[in-house]
Amino acid sequence: MNIKQTYFDILSIIPENKHRKLFIFFIKSILNGLLDLISMAYVVPILILFFDPKKLESMVSTHLNYTINLHSSWVLFLSLGLLLLFFIKTIIQTKFNSALYRFLFDISTELSMASITNFINEKYLQFQKEDKGKILQSITTVPDDFCRNLLHSFIFLFSEIFVLIIILTSLLILYFKITLIILLVVLSFSTFIYFIQRRRFLLFDTIYHKSESKANNHILNILDGFLEIKSSQNEEYFLNEYKKEKSLLNNVSAELISYYSNYSKYLEIFLILCLAILTFFSFQKNDTIVLFSILGAVCLRLIPSISKIMNGITMINSHFYTIEVLNKIKHKKERGINIFNSTIELRNIYFSYGKNAILKNCNINIKKGSFIGLKGNSGIGKTTFIYLILGVLEPQKGNYLIDEKEINIGNFLSFANYVPQQPFLFKGSIIDNIVMGQEKANINYDYIFFLCKKLALHDVIEKLNNGYKTILEHNSLRLSGGQKQRLAIVRALYTKPDLLILDEATNQQNKSLEQQIFIFLKELSINSKTTIINVSHNKDVDSFLDDIYIIKDEKLENIIDS
Numbered sequence: 133m134n135i136k137q138t139y140f141d142i143l144s145i146i147p148e149n150k151h152r153k154l155f156i157f158f159i160k161s162i163l164n165g166l167l168d169l170i171s172m173a174y175v176v177p178i179l180i181l182f183f184d185p186k187k188l189e190s191m192v193s194t195h196l197n198y199t200i201n202l203h204s205s206w207v208l209f210l211s212l213g214l215l216l217l218f219f220i221k222t223i224i225q226t227k228f229n230s231a232l233y234r235f236l237f238d239i240s241t242e243l244s245m246a247s248i249t250n251f252i253n254e255k256y257l258q259f260q261k262e263d264k265g266k267i268l269q270s271i272t273t274v275p276d277d278f279c280r281n282l283l284h285s286f287i288f289l290f291s292e293i294f295v296l297i298i299i300l301t302s303l304l305i306l307y308f309k310i311t312l313i314i315l316l317v318v319l320s321f322s323t324f325i326y327f328i329q330r331r332r333f334l335l336f337d338t339i340y341h342k343s344e345s346k347a348n349n350h351i352l353n354i355l356d357g358f359l360e361i362k363s364s365q366n367e368e369y370f371l372n373e374y375k376k377e378k379s380l381l382n383n384v385s386a387e388l389i390s391y392y393s394n395y396s397k398y399l400e401i402f403l404i405l406c407l408a409i410l411t412f413f414s415f416q417k418n419d420t421i422v423l424f425s426i427l428g429a430v431c432l433r434l435i436p437s438i439s440k441i442m443n444g445i446t447m448i449n450s451h452f453y454t455i456e457v458l459n460k461i462k463h464k465k466e467r468g469i470n471i472f473n474s475t476i477e478l479r480n481i482y483f484s485y486g487k488n489a490i491l492k493n494c495n496i497n498i499k500k501g502s503f504i505g506l507k508g509n510s511g512i513g514k515t516t517f518i519y520l521i522l523g524v525l526e527p528q529k530g531n532y533l534i535d536e537k538e539i540n541i542g543n544f545l546s547f548a549n550y551v552p553q554q555p556f557l558f559k560g561s562i563i564d565n566i567v568m569g570q571e572k573a574n575i576n577y578d579y580i581f582f583l584c585k586k587l588a589l590h591d592v593i594e595k596l597n598n599g600y601k602t603i604l605e606h607n608s609l610r611l612s613g614g615q616k617q618r619l620a621i622v623r624a625l626y627t628k629p630d631l632l633i634l635d636e637a638t639n640q641q642n643k644s645l646e647q648q649i650f651i652f653l654k655e656l657s658i659n660s661k662t663t664i665i666n667v668s669h670n671k672d673v674d675s676f677l678d679d680i681y682i683i684k685d686e687k688l689e690n691i692i693d694s
């Protein structure tokens with residue numbers, strides 16, 4: 133592990149406004165480590181001495197060659213001072229711990245937000261290619277793992293190394309020979325353990341990286357395919373696939389957690405063995421007592437310190453993947469702001485998915501307020517064409533003009549709204565699902581009721597237990613397919629889009645309902661100048677359309693003109 137490189141990698145991930153605070157935490161954690169040296173184990177023997185002034189006086193005169201006369205009031209004063217020091221130390225340490233964890237989790241939230249923002253601003257084609265399990269992982273587990281395991285261990289690694297240096301320097305000054313032997317023994321033992329375990333840590337890193345996203349994908353499969361999985365009676369297969377990855381992950385976590393206590397046990401055993409050997413071969417009786425007392429002190433503070441360092445290195449090595457994942461997050465541009473007054477024009481557009489050409493030399497001029505139909509066989513490229521108009525996909529060739537001015541596309545047009553075949557509903561009330569995050573004070577309830585009435589939804593909603601406040605689940609089954617589609621149209625219309633695209637968005641309505649919806653849409657296109665593009669195979673709605681286009685043999689043709 134290259135500590136310097138890891139430090140710079142960590143800095144490149146953490147938001148810049150947190151760098152100063154991070155540096156302060158490094159310093160504070162060193163001070164915290166030093167405060168750790170004042171432990172109950174040292175305070176109690178000192179207190180016992182204070183309450184036995186005769187012994188303390190004789191110790192001072194024997195070891196320091198100095199005569200003191202301790203009054204009982206002094207003893208009491210010193211004892212209280214020591215206790216006070218211990219309390220202050222404890223308060224400082226608890227405050228430091230709380231502040232550190234708040235800081236770490238604060239960073240985790242920011243990284244999580246950066247990660248999810250990255251995906252929501254991603255180009256659609258790129259988003260489609262992404263592994264959805266990995267997306268979930270990089271939003272949920274990775275920021276958490278980075279802060280809780282890697283960054284936390286890194287901060288403590290510094291402070292523990294610093295504390296260790298102080299302890300060793302003091303011991304070297306006091307008992308040079310024996311400390312040097314212990315140091316060499318412990319260092320070679322730790323290095324030995326590190327090198328034999330290193331490949332295992334890297335394996336853990338790979339397992340965390342791969343298995344979490346695989347497990348996420350299995351969860352997504354189970355959630356999305358709930359009915360199909362049950363109807364084909366394949367629950368067992370999907371559950372086992374999930375279990376495989378989850379067990380792997382949990383086994384790794386269990387092993388990692390156990391390392392912490394195991395390291396100190398290995399060290400203890402190793403030091404006891406060394407002690408036995410040294411006692412047997414090299415030391416006289418007097419030295420053996422000194423040796424025992426030094427080793428006692430070593431066991432008290434040195435072993436936990438070395439264990440913490442080894443554990444920190446283990447944690448960092450096992451979570452390196454988080455740096456790799458988080459490094460990929462780049463802040464991308466927000467939705468483009470455009471205005472549409474008269475025309476949208478696509479000129480000589482060529483678009484292909486890899487070698488699969490979908491549209492060649494495609495031209496269309498869409499006038500504001502027009503109601504356009506788009507037809508074509510399944511898989512011919514209707515949705516692709518719509519995504520090109522919406523600005524979600526970028527053509528390989530051709531020009532995109534709004535009001536006769538060429539624009540750079542690649543991001544959703546701000547004035548457009550789109551209703552897909554399978555509308556998306558999220559956990560929240562019906563109102564939440566319509567306004568999608570609008571501030572409560574700004575919600576235009578009258579317009580929502582008006583739209584719902586026009587789309588034959590108002591009565592349906594009013595009949596639900598809590599009316600418009602009824603809570604829907606993610607992809608709720610509480611509403612029928614047709615009702616969900618109408619709710620999605622209300623949602624799109626609520627934003628008063630200049631351009632509305634319906635991708636087979638009424639194919640689950642019966643004929644009379646579909647006619648009712650189209651009468652209203654036609655009114656909007658005439659009165660509000662809402663431009664509408666409707667993708668549908670259904671000839672029943674052709675009479676509402678001003679223009680009908682068809683995609684055939686990679687060409688876009690106007691049926692009405694030809």
Ligand SMILES: Nc1ncnc2c1ncn2[C@@H]1O[C@H](COP(=O)(O)OP(=O)(O)OP(=O)(O)O)[C@@H](O)[C@H]1O
Pocket residue numbers: 257260485488490508509510511512513514515516517
């Ligand atoms: N992200 C993608 N990568 C590669 N190929 C794709 C991608 N999206 C769609 N395609 C392919 O492009 C072709 C056109 O797909 P598209 O979804 O545009 O057709 P469609 O006319 O809307 O079909 P349908 O009426 O069945 O919904 C299909 O052959 C499809 O497999």
